[in-house]
Amino acid sequence: DAGVTQSPTHLIKTRGQQVTLRCSPKSGHDTVSWYQQALGQGPQFIFQYYEEEERQRGNFPDRFSGHQFPNYSSELNVNALLLGDSALYLCASSLLLVQETQYFGPGTRLLVL
Amino acid sequence: QQPVQSPQAVILREGEDAVINCSSSKALYSVHWYRQKHGEAPVFLMILLKGGEQKGHDKISASFNEKKQQSSLYLTASQLSYSGTYFCGTEILRGGATNKLIFGTGTLLAVQP
Secondary structure, three states: OOOOEEEOOEEEEOOOOOEEEEEEOOOOOOEEEEEEEOOOOOOEEEEEEEOOEEEEEOOOOOOEEEEEOOOOOEEEEEOOOOHHHOEEEEEEEEOOOOOOOOEEOOOEEEEEO | OOOEEEOOEEEEEOOOOEEEEEEOOOOOOEEEEEEEOOOOOOEEEEEEEOOOOOEEEOOEEEEEEOOOOEEEEEEOOOOHHHOEEEEEEEEOOOOOOOOOOEEOOOEEEEEEO
């Protein structure tokens, strides 16, 4: 049973560029949440997708957008990258209507120069 | 709104016990405990639901005091593999569907031989 997978594992971009990160949820899961984790901090909620719709959103600017596909996989897009966007981006999958936790993928480490 | 964890850091010898606390200013539906090793994704340890019982497996257990909006993680007879940063993730409301997790400030645990 495959767990949550993310790609790429590492990424280096320059300020102003755009980036797309990808996530495949755990088999059987229908909900994908994205988190940003800065060095030394806890994960911060970006948004959550269910049935291809953004269901919840954290306190992040519109530069952060996402998408969920019919196969439940998801993408996170960040436009006009800033130095402060450098972080570990984590994808977590879950079942929306089940009292269970969220399972995290290995993350994508983004460095903005 | 971010839950506060205490202590911020703790150093143990193998075999010693530790308690990590997580305190929220908001009424909580559930508390999720994760351990994260450097450069890796958070790994799920256990979930405590409102109205639920104290949980535990192996030598790690946790409790949830709904009246005080506090949860504690108990590590007994610590092993080297217990080293890492521990985060509590809190869920404020559910309404029948999975909600975003708000993570605490983190507790760095180092177990020495």
